[in-house]
Amino acid sequence: MKITILNTTLGLLTLSLLVSSCDWFGGGTESPVTANIRALEASERELVHSSSQFALDLFQQLRKNGDPNQFYSPYSIHQALALAMNGNEDEVLEEFKNLLHYEGMELENANRAAESLTRYLLELDPKVRLAIANAIWYRQEFQVYTPFKDTVSKYYSAEIAPLDMTNPQSVNVINGWIETNTNGLIKDMLDAIPSNAVMYLVNALYFKGEWKYRFTSTNTAPFYPSPNREVQVEMLQYDEPANLRGYAEGGLHYLEIPYSTGHYNMGIIMSQEHDLDDKMESFNLEKLEFWRENALEQNLILHFPKFIMGYKIENLKEDLQEMGLNLVFEPSTRNFTKLFDHPTEPLAISRVIHDAFIEVDEKGTEAAAATVVEIFTTSAGPQQPRMLRVDKPFVFFIQDNHSGAILFIGQLGDPSQL
Structure with a gap:
């Protein structure tokens, strides 16, 4: 079940004809950074390709739900x-690697590349505020497998802590962390902690x-x-x-x-024509990379939406299953064999929750997202301006221009439903 929560003031994207040209930075007096x-x-280039391929796979999967x-x-x-x-490990690990497009990469190399790429993205633009945080909470009676703890701490800077999951107030610990690490944009993401939950893996x-x-x-x-x-x-x-x-x-x-x-752009x-959905069916990473490489500067006057959008997916389970991740959603002793020090009842992922928010205004863009994985057990030169009127549905994404990493994806199809 997917739930969309939208509250927005919308604008329109159009490009209008002018005959003069100038290049100006931010409209301010500060020196360029x-x-x-x-x-x-x-390894970083390989990881960018992997995460971008996953991004486009997920885009094609989620657009099937028909939300404009x-x-x-x-x-x-x-x-x-x-x-x-x-x-x-073993066949479950291989399903994860296939889903995330880590085929042919050793796990340690993939983790090391994730660490260095994250550091690169965080340090790329001093004027862009970017934060990427990970945290793990586990049932306090359990003991986390030390190599797993060391790996996620070293390569993902994950905070790891025990949690009394029998206490109804414990959900506030996770929700509070998410709210803090998304600058207050994502609130009350988790509704409750089920009695059979044993671990939460969270990214913000x-x-x-x-x-x-x-x-x-x-x-x-x-x-x-x-x-x-x-619509106006x-x-x-x-x-x-x-x-x-x-x-x-x-x-x-x-x-x-x-x-x-x-070096970051939208x-x-x-x-x-009004056929974006049809044409996006064949859209893939190779096409996007070709467009990026062959894009030319155009002298344009831009009109662009001023909008706020919130979108929550209560469970990505069925979408991820359609994308090829199946074993880990069925309770089995083969799942998460490298998670805890001691034997456990069969484990499985019960929910993959995702919540995201974006606001676009005169100054720029503020966006945040959080993902929760819940594990449970079974007990060229200057050009003259030209006109391009963009007054029909469009897809948008926030990306790093240099590496090509895609941070966010969205679609604006019907402003009246925002």
């Missing part, structure tokens, strides 16, 4: 599932970045969820043209809207 770019190691508006963090889900992966992700080219005014304009239906929305507007990278192919238009130094994909 240099990003901390370095060449990615081979969605938002979630595949990076957060990938990290939480990687924590769970480390508690397994927070992003806040100011636009490189700031919006300076707002107005209203129509948005067309379908060809014959119009609020939108932000550039007063001067900016150089934005874009690419068009097969009736789809790809555009990057940069934050701060330009990418969007829209169709020239």
